[in-house]
Amino acid sequence: MRRLTLIAAALALFSGTAAAQSDYPTRPITVIVPFTAGGPTDTVARLVAEPMTRALGQQVIIENVGGAGGTLGARRVATADPDGYTLLLHHIGQATSASLYRKLSYSPAKDFAGIGLITDVPMTIISRADFPATSIKELIETIKTKKQDITLANAGVGAVSHLCGMLLQSALGVQVTTVPYKGTGPAMTDILGSQVDILCDQTTNTTGHIGTGKVKAFAVTTKERLKTLPNLPTMDESGVKGFEVVAWHGLYAPKGTPKPIVDKLAAALQGALKDEKVIARLADLGAEPVSQEAATPAALDKYLADEIAKWKPVIESAGVYAD
Known part of the structure; x- marks a missing residue:
């Protein structure tokens, strides 16, 4: 009898959890931008927030939590409940912080669930x-x-x-x-x-x-000249071979966020990146959305790992670290 009671309780818990995931979201979602308002990353976040709000049926709120090179805001998301209501929109610093900070209290590679890449900003x-x-x-x-x-x-x-x-x-x-x-x-x-x-x-x-x-x-700093700034040469064609830096942005949830919620967020992000207003505004700023294939959890997770590996030797060679 006790065993049947435990099974019934477990089934009820599973049913309730599944229902919560299928009903998601039922309240506003906060996207943490780990920098001050008005900066480039904040601009990208506010651009995608509006169409994501429409797609999800709940307000996507941008909250700026600046300080310590973006690590304060990132840590807040890394330790948040994995329920899909606290997200992180970060740039390339999500990858480089793994090498820049000797006492980082979270792991950029292990403590987040990627939702998708957003844009490469030259x-x-x-x-x-x-x-x-x-x-x-x-x-x-x-x-x-x-x-x-x-x-x-x-x-x-x-x-x-x-x-x-x-x-x-x-x-x-x-x-x-x-x-x-x-x-x-x-x-x-x-x-x-x-x-x-x-x-x-x-x-x-x-x-x-x-x-x-x-x-x-x-x-x-891109491989090719930009349509918006056609008179500016690339560093590579100017003799600094292989010089390339792009400020890519990605959207993350805390590790352990249920897959149905991550998938729903990824679908909303993909829709936002097809929004004509978003595309036009990014173009005005010399940027463009990533492909739909790149705006996926798997693509962001792989890209983050690759970028961590790319920047580690550059940072170590420069000998620049932060506590």
Whole structure:
């Protein structure tokens, strides 16, 4: 009799869990962006939130939890209940944090369930408007000549601009003076004010300033030239062979989130990436959505693993770590 009671209880629990998964979502979903509002990652998150809200029938709320290069917000999601109501939208820093932080309290590879890739955002190498170089070749020559007299801004340890700057110094075989800021906004403000020399940042943040001439643009960090910035050469064609950095973004749930919920979120994300407004807005910013095949849990999990392996030697070679 006791055994039958236990079986009945287990079946009731399973039935209730299955029903909860099939009814998901029944309340608003919070997407944690681990950076301040107004930055490139925040822009991407708010773009996809609206069509995902329509698809899921519940409000997708963006919450900015900045600090520690994105690790504070990521940790919050890693330790959240795996019920699909707390998600993480992070950029390439999700991969590089595995090597950058010696005392990371979570595992980027093990503590998250991938939902899907969102977009690859190209990077541009820009300078203050009154910087003397007029071409990427002149910029490279100036960097190699002046070295630590050159100031290179970034949005903080672990930011994409920081990673791009490390790769640039490694590729050119020189060290400049890096100037970390608490976010992309302050870094761009000082570039616009001619307080620092150069910055490598996402097109979502630089395209408008390039168009108005408020900054000087030298190159893009993609394999091919961009349709939105056709006059800018790639670093590869400028002589820095193999130089490529893209600020990819992905959507994650905590590890252990039931597969039916992950699949429902992935379907909503895929729909958002086909939304004409999302496509048009990303195009304005020099970016585009990933393919439908890439906006899947399996694709993101593999891409994350590959990126962790790619950036580990770059970070170790630079010897730059954060506690």
